[in-house]
Amino acid sequence: MSKWLLYQLLFWLMVIWGFNVSAVKILVTYFPPAFMQGTRILIAGLSVLLILLFMKSLRKVTRKNIIGLLIAAFVGVVGHHLCLAIGLMSTTATNAGLILGLIPLCTAILAMIFLNERLTITKSLGIFMALIGVYLIVMNENGRLNDLSIGDLFVLGGVITQAISFILIKKLAANIESRQMTGMMLVFGSLMLLIISFFTESPETITTTEIPSYVWWILIASAVIATGLGHMVYNYAIHQLGASTTAIFINLSPFFSVVGSVLFLGEQIHAKHIVGFTFIISGVILGTGAIKLRYLNKGRMPQVKKAIGK
Template sequence: MAFAASLFRQHVFGNAFLLLILTTLMWGGNTVAGRLAIGEVSPMAVVSLRWFIVAFVMVCVTRTDLKEEWPLVRTNLGRLILMATFGFTGFNTLFYIAAHHTTAVNLGIIQGAMPVLVLIGAVLTFGVRVRALQVLGILITLAGVAMVAAQGDLQLLLNLSVNPGDGIMLIACLFYACYTLSLRARPKISGMVFFTVLSIIAALTSLPGFFYELATHTLQMPTPKGWLIVLYISLFPSSLAQIFFMRGVELIGPSRTGVFINLVPIFAAGLAILILGEPFHTHHAIALVLVLGGIWLSERKASPK
């Protein structure tokens, strides 16, 4: 048993590239899970059950560290509540609502624009200086997102007619970009405790939406298939992927880790086609190239003089 654990730490938990590929694969699978949940469980039931399951698992894993670091957590509780509400509850609520109105391919491609939204936010919030190449990358990425939202039809954009699901997903990405920017001033607590506290807050802040669905008779508790979807979302994209991502940051640093997020739209599109049988149109291919190419341009470092 000890040998197997040592082997896991060395060849899996010590391999940043494997961990990050698995992370983005699980996040890509989340877009498919969002579509599969339709008719099996309502959006706020997914969000609420997801975070209660994650919170339970994380408290069991980190209860000793959580008790030790609680004084620091308590002094930063207001900031942590805002971070969890925007990054976890808000993002996921809008994500699963959007999944009822657009395809998993669209969800993945729009989600792929998140690094550029973070860059724009860093410029507006912190005055981060950008190079001409980064500005070009931002414009190209936004063009790709616009192409998806307009379903490849320029006339729809000119008439400001956008698929509601794509619009909701874009707002969800803005929520997560705000959360990502707030990580710059994250309280000095360990990563696992930080994630545990945010998952607890997310579980609690998801309850108003849950009770709203209950009051409006739109709440649907999971069917047997729905429970499998909720468990997948809870254990893989929400728990393991987050832990693997944090470990990846520890091993190779945040800037190199962030590049792997570009794999999410590729995995999302591939899984949507394989599992859901969704069509992949020409405008999807063009948009995917624009989004990934724009991110590549925006992340290129200046050449040394």
């Protein structure tokens, strides 16, 4: 696959991931959060594994790696998706989408802590700018945080758990093929979510509610296209383009989250969202080292190409 085609796929994937925030917001109005996410992610995980089975790409996984996958699934699937679903019950898709834009930066911060990556002045500035952006998004009309939505805090929890899972995945990726790892994590995590749902959520909240047919289509599309195929494409792009180049596209996802919230949910965009979005994206670019990557590509292209084997 050519780089240009892969760039286009990544662009459209960011559109889908951005719109998926609105999809989850719709789904939590009809389903209990743990049950909905468990069902949605189980469909996604089985889709990935069926595709890999058809491609004859499934490999045997050791018991040690399965334990690692269970831990990563609990943090990255259960933690992230449950926090996101619960958060969207009491905050807007606009706020959620913009806060989720912190995931690359949060991952970079954790990499500094656990993987001994160096904290530079540029990264420090990026972290500070991103925090300003979040403050602008969640503050009230008077510029204070006294009306901070619990939903915003849950979404922020989803950011942290997702970032932690990326650190775990980075360690597991040395022993397990990325697409198979994704499918297995989704299945493991979805089963955990369904178990949680069985003990914490009442089935009457599903059976007594009349669910329109389009909601089921949203559930299936979100599962198969956004979560299942989406993560396969993203992992393939990381393998072909490198993690740094691929991560830059993530910065488009919050923008399309906002667009989706306006188109599908009728939410209003305020000046604080625009300014906050600008601060977050600038902070993510600085904090994750994207500026440094562009500088290297400009001034030291031969050395970089040699280093990454292109």
